[in-house]
Amino acid sequence: MESKKSDEVAISSDAKANYDAKGKAVEGDPPPPPPPVVVTTKATKIRNIRGKKGLAIIDIVLRLGAGSAALAAAYIAGNTEQILPFFTQFFQFHAQYNDLPTFTFFVAANAVAVGYIAFSLPFSIVCIVRPHAIGPRLLLVFLDTVMVALVVSAAGASSAIVYLAHNGNLNSNWLAICMQYNDFCQALSGALVASFVAAVFFILLVVNSTFALKRK
Template sequence: MGSTDQTLPFFTQFFQFKAEFDDLPAFTFFVIANAITAAYLALTIPISIVCIVRPHLVAPRVVLIFLDTNFYGLVMVALTTAPAGGAASIVYLAHNGNSDVNWPAICQQFNDFCQEVSEAVVASFLTVVVLMFLVVFSAFAL
């Protein structure tokens, strides 16, 4: 999502229409929230590796279970779900428009942009499912 953009020429090269992810605050929120979730998961990887390599150590397992089942794991699920829902609504408007308020569908013109944004939203919802499974599996490990 963070690198999604498309430029359409209009008559000449001096007049162009450009669509970027940061044109819409919902997409910016989407990118920032998913970056925070990715950073959290990247920070828990070393603890997970220690738990796999040294299964007899209790402290890393307790820290990992605490992070996954308590506050952080559930916050990361919510932090991934909220912007995915907001971005999904914007993608829906981009594909279908809203004739009641004269918002045209822009996906007929910006095909590549809409395709990439749609793929990012679907991937985010799949990430939500994976995070929920991680929270449940971590709870069973307790």
């Protein structure tokens, strides 16, 4: 009787060993890890490429907008001139943008911005043809940031002069000249608005390029 029980125990032990050898879970052991999930990335890559191309097209549109606004600012300010219809024996009342270094810097800064836009358009086209190219995008981000600083500084400095021309400063005995040079002041105000619009376009360019670099 005892030998029969020992044989049954031996058989059950062998069966358990065979059960374990087949790789099945044993009571008390942790469950096996789930099988790896294979995800097809082809559709994801296509979406990323289309997204990068879309951002590159937006980049070109923003560059054209920035170049147009900067060109308008430089042209209007550079051609702003007014001569009053009255004069004296020794003085002629004449106002021009280069009478003040601030407006000279303003015209030069916006002209540089226009030249930069013409220089950067081929790189922007490269980003459409090769949406995964990192080098051209990094170069554009760096130069766009420089243009933001240049255009904003020129527009900010000129806005202070335009404000004084319109309102003057009684504490400093600076008289408002726009009552006499109305056309001159109106033209400079329009150029100033165009320059700030160009600055906004450049800021949007930096943001757009940052998103393009972030997409994998």
